[in-house]
Amino acid sequence: MSHTERKHRWLLVPVILIIVAGVVVDSIGAVRVEHAGVFSIPGFWSVFGLVGCLILAGACKLAARLFLKRPENYYDDVL
Amino acid sequence: MMMFSEMALHPAALFLVAALLLVCVRPGMLQRVLLLGTPVAALVAALRLPDRFGDMRYLGMDMLFGRADPLAALFLYSFIVLAGLGALYSLQIRSRTQKAAAFAYTAGCTGVVLAGDFLSLFIFWELMAFASVFLIWGGSARSAAAGFRYILVHAAGALILLAGILLRVRLGGTLAFEPLGTGGLNVADILILIGFLLNAAVPPLHAWVADAYPEASPGGAIFLCAFTTKAAVYLLVRGFAGLEILAPLGAAMALIGVAYAVVENDARRILAYHIISQVGYMVCAIGIGTDLALNGACAHAFSNILNKSLLFMGIGAVVLQTGRGRLYELGGLRRLMPRTLVLTMIGALAISGFPLISGFVSKSILITALEQAHRPGLVLMLMLASIGTFFSVGIKLPLFIWFGRARSAQYGDEVKDPPWNIQLAMALTAALTLAVGMFPNLLQRLLPYSEVSRVYSAAHVSHTLQLLAATALGFYIMRRALVPKPGILLDVDWLYRRGSAQVMRLCAGPLNRLNDWVGELYQRVGVGPVQQASGLLTRFDRSGIDGLIDGLARHTLVIGDGLRRIQTGKIQHYIGAAVIFFFLLMIIVMLY
Numbered sequence: 001m002s003h004t005e006r007k008h009r010w011l012l013v014p015v016i017l018i019i020v021a022g023v024v025v026d027s028i029g030a031v032r033v034e035h036a037g038v039f040s041i042p043g044f045w046s047v048f049g050l051v052g053c054l055i056l057a058g059a060c061k062l063a064a065r066l067f068l069k070r071p072e073n074y075y076d077d078v079l
Numbered sequence: 080m081m082m083f084s085e086m087a088l089h090p091a092a093l094f095l096v097a098a099l100l101l102v103c104v105r106p107g108m109l110q111r112v113l114l115l116g117t118p119v120a121a122l123v124a125a126l127r128l129p130d131r132f133g134d135m136r137y138l139g140m141d142m143l144f145g146r147a148d149p150l151a152a153l154f155l156y157s158f159i160v161l162a163g164l165g166a167l168y169s170l171q172i173r174s175r176t177q178k179a180a181a182f183a184y185t186a187g188c189t190g191v192v193l194a195g196d197f198l199s200l201f202i203f204w205e206l207m208a209f210a211s212v213f214l215i216w217g218g219s220a221r222s223a224a225a226g227f228r229y230i231l232v233h234a235a236g237a238l239i240l241l242a243g244i245l246l247r248v249r250l251g252g253t254l255a256f257e258p259l260g261t262g263g264l265n266v267a268d269i270l271i272l273i274g275f276l277l278n279a280a281v282p283p284l285h286a287w288v289a290d291a292y293p294e295a296s297p298g299g300a301i302f303l304c305a306f307t308t309k310a311a312v313y314l315l316v317r318g319f320a321g322l323e324i325l326a327p328l329g330a331a332m333a334l335i336g337v338a339y340a341v342v343e344n345d346a347r348r349i350l351a352y353h354i355i356s357q358v359g360y361m362v363c364a365i366g367i368g369t370d371l372a373l374n375g376a377c378a379h380a381f382s383n384i385l386n387k388s389l390l391f392m393g394i395g396a397v398v399l400q401t402g403r404g405r406l407y408e409l410g411g412l413r414r415l416m417p418r419t420l421v422l423t424m425i426g427a428l429a430i431s432g433f434p435l436i437s438g439f440v441s442k443s444i445l446i447t448a449l450e451q452a453h454r455p456g457l458v459l460m461l462m463l464a465s466i467g468t469f470f471s472v473g474i475k476l477p478l479f480i481w482f483g484r485a486r487s488a489q490y491g492d493e494v495k496d497p498p499w500n501i502q503l504a505m506a507l508t509a510a511l512t513l514a515v516g517m518f519p520n521l522l523q524r525l526l527p528y529s530e531v532s533r534v535y536s537a538a539h540v541s542h543t544l545q546l547l548a549a550t551a552l553g554f555y556i557m558r559r560a561l562v563p564k565p566g567i568l569l570d571v572d573w574l575y576r577r578g579s580a581q582v583m584r585l586c587a588g589p590l591n592r593l594n595d596w597v598g599e600l601y602q603r604v605g606v607g608p609v610q611q612a613s614g615l616l617t618r619f620d621r622s623g624i625d626g627l628i629d630g631l632a633r634h635t636l637v638i639g640d641g642l643r644r645i646q647t648g649k650i651q652h653y654i655g656a657a658v659i660f661f662f663l664l665m666i667i668v669m670l671y
Contacts, residue, residue: 012555015548022545025537038455045542048459049549052466057341057557064342068568075567078580 019046087132087145089193090121090159091203094186098210101179114170114178118163121189125155131195140254143195149527153377154192154313156525157384158185160511161305168392168504169298180213181302187211188306192313196254197244197271200314204240204278207307208233214299215291222294228575229291232277236284240274243267259318272319279311280355281328281362282335286572288354289339293347293404297395300347304391305384308354312361312380321368329363330460332356337467339570344406344563346394346480349471350387353430356464357383363461364445367452370530375445378522382437382515386429389508390472393423396497396505397480401490406479406563408487418496420481422505427477429512431469431547434540436516443539447532462546469550479563486563 026042038044097117104110125147133144147155162185169178187210190203208230215226247267248254260268277284292303319325336356340349357379364376396419397412398404413420429436432443442465449458479486496502515522519534554561 012552015551015555018544018548019552022541022548025541039450039458039542040538043545045462045545046549048462049466049546050553052463053470053550053553054557056338056463056467057470057553057561060338060341061560063338064568068342068570069566070569072565072567075576078576 019043022046087128088124089133089144089190090125090155091186091190091193093117093121093124094162094182094189098179098182098186101182102175104175106173106175110175110178111170114166115163117182118159118166118185122156122159122163125152125159125189128152128193133193137198140198141196142199142254144190144199145193146195146256147193149525150313150317150377151192153381153525153527154309155189157381158188158192158306158309161384161388162302164388164504164508165298165301165305167507168301168395168501170500171498172296172298174217174296176213177217177296177299180210180217181299183210184214184302184306188310191310195256197247197256198254200256201237201241201244205237207310208237211299211303211307214303215295217296217299218294222296225291225294228572229287231575232287236274236277239270239277243270243272243274246270256317258320260322264322272322275311275314275318277311278307279315279358279362280308280332281358282332282355283571285332285335285355286570289343289348289351289570290572292351292354293345297391297399300391300395301388304350304354304387308358309380309384312358312365312376315362315365316373316376320365320373322366324366325362326366326454326457327363329359329361329366330457330464331359332362333359333461333464334467335359337464337471339568340471341467341475343471343568344566346397346404346406346409346476347391349476350390350394353390353468353472354387356468357387357430359464360442360445360461363457364448367448367454367457369448369452370528371444371451371532372448374523374526374528374530375441375448377526377528378444379441381522381525382429382441382512385508385512385515386426386436386438389426389505389512390423390430392501392505392508393419393426394476394480396501399501400494400497403487405565406476406486407565409480409485410483411481411485412490412494413481415490415494416481416496418502419505420477422502422509424477425509425512427472429516431473432465432543433473433547434516434535434543435513437512437522438516439539439543440516440519440522440534442543443534443536444532446539465543465546466550466553469547470554473547474551474554475561 023043023046026040026044094117097113100113101110104113128145128147130148131143131146133142135142135144162182165181166178169181172178184207187203187205187207191200191207194200194203212226212230212233215222215229218225244254244267250265250267252267259271264272273284280288288308292300295303315325333356336352336354336359340352340356343349343352361376361379361383364372364379394404397409397416400416401409401412403409425436429438432438446458446461449461523531523534
């Protein structure tokens, strides 16, 4: 881990705090969403956010590397 | 005064006159008055519009140039406000063509929103297409070709729309622009829908946005990002609300847009893909079609017009000041352009749906509508798109532009926050974005349908913050894989850029060779034997058929000639011949 990354690791603190606070708010039953049972499970959106982010970014990166990425001058010789 | 209050002044007329004057007026005070005064005058005129005006009959057809009901009014106000902010941003751009084209484009857009019939809609639709291409041509070195592709795509879309309109009249429909396909879609409705979907950039008709918008001039991009796609959203709300196919199509569109944005490297192309993604939310809600969903679509369009313009303003300022637009060339602008960073971040957080900013309000209404319609699958798809939005615009874009170090050559001394007018335009847009976020009633009062929802529920705030925080955590985990590198991404425009060249190569190469081979084969297997057979038949004809016919004729002549000689015409000869024949007959009888 580089010096810069170590210096900015504190940014993770509010991120973790928000997730914990969200889970607590969900858990104490302050949140009631009609028609959306599974969405009200405490921490559902934290897990969905993290897993969704990793899958989305990973899949897109993989698709780009395998199929979509081309050199900058790929279209230079056509209209 | 009474007369004036009863008159309706079409905002498009004001913008068109201003556009014509802007072509002639040199940069100076008069031009500034025109640029800033016209949107103000147009907004005043728009606020005074009656519900219906501008009826006329042309070539036996009823046209309605003005239908300013609450649905049209919401879009009309937001377009005019945006035109004013865009004009302020473009104040110091020297090109008169750019400024005139921007106002002509605004005229087209306001005309489309107010059109009550398909004919006037089509006229303003074409004005939009042809005015907007000049905004693209005013941009980068690649903009000439990009503009050409843009106008070809839109000309094709306009032709499809026109075909739909004409077919609709032919099938007994009227020109009045009312909800379509209420009793099932016919061919005319489908053609009109395709025309609208193309302008809304619904996949697979979406590639023109990411192809053309990043090449436009920074000022022009503000108008482009706000107008064409949102005008199409308005048309879909008006014409196809509740069309079920739009719901999954919109959700898929939201995901496709962010998927590209997550891996794209060109800053303005990232924003262009987010236009597609955000319009996807709106299209999805239009497909649901409940009053709350339609309000959600309209609110999201309004909010997106503001926050997407703010983002294009910020990134446009970076492009203007540094001359760079790719993430792998940028970085480290935090100290050089701090105000631009703060204002752009407001737009980035707004589009990510951060509480207290406009995007949260509109997404909250929209997601509540989907939940109430019992569509959890669509909710999850749109929330996944929200993750991608915060990932790419909320974190990746500012991180790689403003933080770290410059990734290519160091910036020159001239790189600093943009001129006052650009900063003011951004500050005003940011203020509106924050005002809508903090006072959602301001927007909810403008919404066209009656059903509203509670925006700031504890559930939505908690869920949104968890989602955003978890996305930040995910980004942190993946940060090493996300360092921008040169390269472009293939999209559907490949079909008409490389794909058409491949078709040409296929025609010139293999297909041409196949054609030659088939020609040769035809010569050898087809023509040769046929010629030989025809030679044989010719000979048979000459020697056989002709010989038979000619021989018969010849012998008939000889026999005829002999018979003619026998017939002497003398009675003694005939009696002699009869006696000889009689004796010959008697001899034969006696012998047997």
